[in-house]
Amino acid sequence: MNYVSTRGIDNKGVSSAYAIKTGLASDGGLYMPESIPTLTNAEITSLSDMPYTERCATILSKFLTDYTYDELLEDAKGAYSEAKFGSSPAPLTDLGDGTYMLELWHGPTSAFKDMALQIMPRLFVRALRKCDEHRCAMILVATSGDTGKAALEGYRDVPGTKIKVFYPTGGVSEVQKLQMQTQEGENVSVSGIVGNFDDAQTGVKRIFADPVMREKLNAEGVFLSSANSINWGRLVPQIVYYVSAYCDLLKTGKITLGEAIDVCVPTGNFGNIFAAYIAKLMGLPIGKLVCASNKNNVLTDFLNTGVYDRNREFYTTMSPSMDILISSNLERLLYVTLGAEKTRGYMTELTENGRYALKECDLALIKENFVGYYTNEDECQRTVKAIWEKKNCLIDTHTAVAIHATECYMNDFKAERKVVVASTASAYKFARDVYTSLTERDPDGDLEALEALNRLTGIDIPTPLSSILTKSARHTGVIDACEMEDATLAFARD
Numbered sequence: 001m002n003y004v005s006t007r008g009i010d011n012k013g014v015s016s017a018y019a020i021k022t023g024l025a026s027d028g029g030l031y032m033p034e035s036i037p038t039l040t041n042a043e044i045t046s047l048s049d050m051p052y053t054e055r056c057a058t059i060l061s062k063f064l065t066d067y068t069y070d071e072l073l074e075d076a077k078g079a080y081s082e083a084k085f086g087s088s089p090a091p092l093t094d095l096g097d098g099t100y101m102l103e104l105w106h107g108p109t110s111a112f113k114d115m116a117l118q119i120m121p122r123l124f125v126r127a128l129r130k131c132d133e134h135r136c137a138m139i140l141v142a143t144s145g146d147t148g149k150a151a152l153e154g155y156r157d158v159p160g161t162k163i164k165v166f167y168p169t170g171g172v173s174e175v176q177k178l179q180m181q182t183q184e185g186e187n188v189s190v191s192g193i194v195g196n197f198d199d200a201q202t203g204v205k206r207i208f209a210d211p212v213m214r215e216k217l218n219a220e221g222v223f224l225s226s227a228n229s230i231n232w233g234r235l236v237p238q239i240v241y242y243v244s245a246y247c248d249l250l251k252t253g254k255i256t257l258g259e260a261i262d263v264c265v266p267t268g269n270f271g272n273i274f275a276a277y278i279a280k281l282m283g284l285p286i287g288k289l290v291c292a293s294n295k296n297n298v299l300t301d302f303l304n305t306g307v308y309d310r311n312r313e314f315y316t317t318m319s320p321s322m323d324i325l326i327s328s329n330l331e332r333l334l335y336v337t338l339g340a341e342k343t344r345g346y347m348t349e350l351t352e353n354g355r356y357a358l359k360e361c362d363l364a365l366i367k368e369n370f371v372g373y374y375t376n377e378d379e380c381q382r383t384v385k386a387i388w389e390k391k392n393c394l395i396d397t398h399t400a401v402a403i404h405a406t407e408c409y410m411n412d413f414k415a416e417r418k419v420v421v422a423s424t425a426s427a428y429k430f431a432r433d434v435y436t437s438l439t440e441r442d443p444d445g446d447l448e449a450l451e452a453l454n455r456l457t458g459i460d461i462p463t464p465l466s467s468i469l470t471k472s473a474r475h476t477g478v479i480d481a482c483e484m485e486d487a488t489l490a491f492a493r494d
């Protein structure tokens, strides 16, 4: 199975190891498999009797053909161990009315990014060996919250790698900051940057683009790599849990083999929902994919009108991991639906004008599979409260965005299919807004909110989050954005 770029210029085809090692194609596009492997009903039946780790190795081996099944199984077992995820990495909760919540936040950082970032470093290290790369890889991350911590946990103590995370002192919550400052591991480094996320992001981009930095790092036997969601190695593990959810529904008799389900995903960078779409393209019986957005509803507008326009006001919401105006992985949807040439054209328009408009017939193809809804702040709060009061189920603000979107979808479409809603974070990760949604009172602070929410609901605080209250902060350094190069070099020499 070879990988080619969504822009069609870098089209000679590379191995999956090479795609995972490099991240981005040389023409600026994203890597995609040349063809989508199939999943038959007979295979779905046999997957149903397997544990998650075997389901994972089976699905991954269809895409990563230069990895052996045994390598993939070993990596899946290491990533989704009971010590890290409890007894089930991606369990379903029945909310009644044919709606099931797929809980993707039982990993070490209590957010769904663990599902990919626990296994990706293992795939990455194998990729280095397969590509005969012997330098140390330094993963450089600018984070607005969830990604930094999940990447730190994923890469900690992974041989042949180091990870350096920059977070903006003026842009992450107290919980998120403490999660990063208390990070353990011998190959990790975390620095606060005076400023906002853009300052941190710009600094990281500057370092990646600087040939002098590249030379200096090379002299230390180090090269830079990234862990963001445009890397195929982050996307492919996300296909697995949609297949796994279908298998679980089948196994428990909630659906019959071949019966189609719908899927609703709270969406930011379009990675998670695109993974569900690949599962559909493989043959998993999925009807519609419901793309749920918050007040930053650029994707809802796109799916309704075909116009993608990032020239709009940016809102900071209580579902911050979806506060995004450019959804990078949407490029992959354009590619699989419309081909490389059209994708290249639309992406050029986006770079030049911040906007593009799909032709009517192109939009119609996308609408066969996707539908978009958005949830405003008020609806989000009311959904958190209603699900707690009616279902005794505590959900976070991102999940609430998706559940509200699911309700709107069911009302409009009356499709009568079972719906799987991706639940992307523990309620405790966003305890402050969840607490306010339930009580209409503001807790004294982020950390107080953890305990206040626990007293109010009696639901346990996940250990990864309760432990930050007792662990000591190891990484308290704060630097100016102009010092990021020096900090990176110092860490390379460390």
Ligand SMILES: *Cc1c(COP(=O)(O)O)cnc(C)c1O
Binding pocket: 111, 112, 113, 146, 229, 266, 267, 268, 269, 270, 271, 272, 273, 321, 322, 398, 424, 425
């Ligand atoms: C990253 C994130 C999302 C958005 O996922 P995408 O793959 O970027 O669409 C949604 N919810 C939470 C909690 C996240 O951390």
